[in-house]
Amino acid sequence: MAEERLPSRADNFSEWYNQLVLRAELADYAPVRGCMVVRPYGWALWENMQAALDRRFKATGVMNAAFPLLIPMSFLEREKQHVEGFAPELAIVTIGGGEKLEEPLVVRPTSETIIGHMWSKWIKSYRDLPVLLNQWNSVVRWEMRTKLFLRTMEFYWQEGHTAHAAPEEAEVRARQMLDAYADFAENEAAVPVVRGQKSESERFAGALRSYSIEAMMGDTRALQAGTSHNLGDNFAKAFDIRYLDHENQQQFCWTTSWGLSTRFIGAVIMVHGDDQGLILPPRLAPYQVVIVPIYKSDAERVEVLQAVDRLVPELPGVRVHVDRREGLTPGFKFNDWEMRGVPLRIELGPKDIARQQVMLARRDVPGRDGKQPAPVAGLATRVQQALDEIHTSLYRRAESFRREHTHSPADYEELKQVVQNGWADAWWCEQAACEAQIKDDTRATTRCIPLDQPGGTGACIRCGEPASRRAIFARSY
Numbered sequence: 148m149a150e151e152r153l154p155s156r157a158d159n160f161s162e163w164y165n166q167l168v169l170r171a172e173l174a175d176y177a178p179v180r181g182c183m184v185v186r187p188y189g190w191a192l193w194e195n196m197q198a199a200l201d202r203r204f205k206a207t208g209v210m211n212a213a214f215p216l217l218i219p220m221s222f223l224e225r226e227k228q229h230v231e232g233f234a235p236e237l238a239i240v241t242i243g244g245g246e247k248l249e250e251p252l253v254v255r256p257t258s259e260t261i262i263g264h265m266w267s268k269w270i271k272s273y274r275d276l277p278v279l280l281n282q283w284n285s286v287v288r289w290e291m292r293t294k295l296f297l298r299t300m301e302f303y304w305q306e307g308h309t310a311h312a313a314p315e316e317a318e319v320r321a322r323q324m325l326d327a328y329a330d331f332a333e334n335e336a337a338v339p340v341v342r343g344q345k346s347e348s349e350r351f352a353g354a355l356r357s358y359s360i361e362a363m364m365g366d367t368r369a370l371q372a373g374t375s376h377n378l379g380d381n382f383a384k385a386f387d388i389r390y391l392d393h394e395n396q397q398q399f400c401w402t403t404s405w406g407l408s409t410r411f412i413g414a415v416i417m418v419h420g421d422d423q424g425l426i427l428p429p430r431l432a433p434y435q436v437v438i439v440p441i442y443k444s445d446a447e448r449v450e451v452l453q454a455v456d457r458l459v460p461e462l463p464g465v466r467v468h469v470d471r472r473e474g475l476t477p478g479f480k481f482n483d484w485e486m487r488g489v490p491l492r493i494e495l496g497p498k499d500i501a502r503q504q505v506m507l508a509r510r511d512v513p514g515r516d517g518k519q520p521a522p523v524a525g526l527a528t529r530v531q532q533a534l535d536e537i538h539t540s541l542y543r544r545a546e547s548f549r550r551e552h553t554h555s556p557a558d559y560e561e562l563k564q565v566v567q568n569g570w571a572d573a574w575w576c577e578q579a580a581c582e583a584q585i586k587d588d589t590r591a592t593t594r595c596i597p598l599d600q601p602g603g604t605g606a607c608i609r610c611g612e613p614a615s616r617r618a619i620f621a622r623s624y
């Protein structure tokens with residue numbers, strides 16, 4: 148049962164990624180081109196992400212709801228920028244029950260329009276505000292060039308939507324949810340992110356301002372890992388979402404929307420993985436610990452499995468999986484779980500039982516260096532410590548990789564070079580013409596204008612005009 152090795156990450160990052168997703172049984176290609184099937188191991192990872200995010204949303208007063216998959220086509224046409232942005236990607240239902248529909252229905256690409264429509268009925272007075280809701284669902288966008296998790300026709304996500312009485316409240320909420328995403332990325336997924344504002348050309352269709360968290364992948368390309376939009380009163384005006392204020396005057400609401408999708412699974416794979424396979428961040432891993440029993444004879448097998456059964460209850464609150472598969476060598480199992488990214492392995496054999504210990508092996512530290520005996524007494528504490536150490540070490544590794552590959556080019560020629568294998572952090576005049584020229588010359592786009600700015604002013608890296616903010620330029624997924 149010898150497994151073929153994965154393609155080398157350094158030599159062929161793209162193929163390494165594709166094969167890893169399939170081989171780790173995270174997802175598979177669906178019969179419809181561009182769609183994916185998320186397999187149980189991948190879905191378990193997504194469920195842990197959902198739980199971590201859902202907790203954060205609810206802590207800010209958000210409640211979950213469910214809106215329909217099908218949206219009248221006319222709804223999308225009501226917000227001009229919105230329909231222009233989404234028209235090329237729409238899937239449209241024209242026949243239902245064997246009959247041509249009077250009005251075509253859109254399979255939701257996102258739900259601002261239908262939620263706006265319902266809010267216009269539900270929101271009457273300032274007392275009804277704010278409205279804070281979220282839904283977990285899937286959406287469809289007709290993508291031509293797809294890649295598992297990163298870009299698929301149908302993907303899973305959450306879309307949060309809020310409505311407020313004042314413009315400042317919408318801005319505060321958009322930023323608050325961006326912070327929630329950054330906190331999730333860093334403290335659950337060990338993925339360092341830059342929080343920033345999108346340029347006008349990269350803004351969400353219909354938004355006043357868009358924000359994103361951007362992460363550097365293992366090939367130095369950027370990935371937009373979550374977005375949050377201040378929609379101003381654009382959707383309120385398009386859908387007539389109004390309320391009576393304290394003075395009994397009709398006012399338009401101010402709305403936001405924010406989303407994070409299964410794309411984030413792609414980020415986790417590409418930030419942490421290595422030539423052996425996945426390395427899953429301990430707080431999100433479906434299995435935090437895998438126990439591999441080691442035995443040579445049937446008698447040993449019985450003894451070891453009994454010891455394993457005594458061990459599992461010693462690890463409450465830890466997601467433990469016991470690999471009881473027969474007819475496979477321990478070495479095969481080690482490789483298999485390494486490929487599937489389980490953060491911590493416990494090996495238990497007759498010698499360990501005699502010494503009242505187990506062997507712990509860290510996924511993030513290959514070979515002997517990552518292996519240490521640990522006494523069975525106090526194992527739970529030791530395992531928890533190890534999982535926290537792995538989280539911290541994954542985060543630090545990703546952060547130092549990003550630091551090494553983020554440059555502050557002195558001039559335009561240098562920018563052209565550094566974005567071939569990294570990010571450029573440079574002054575930008577914020578004019579679309581410069582952004583477009585840089586993209587033509589280098590294929591790098593503005594990823595974001597970081598919220599964290601050094602202050603002062605500079606000269607635009609391309610045109611030399613005065614610039615008040617720096618931007619991140621990078622090639623991206």
Ligand SMILES: [Zn+2]
Binds near residue numbers: 575578581610611
């Ligand atoms: Zn410029």
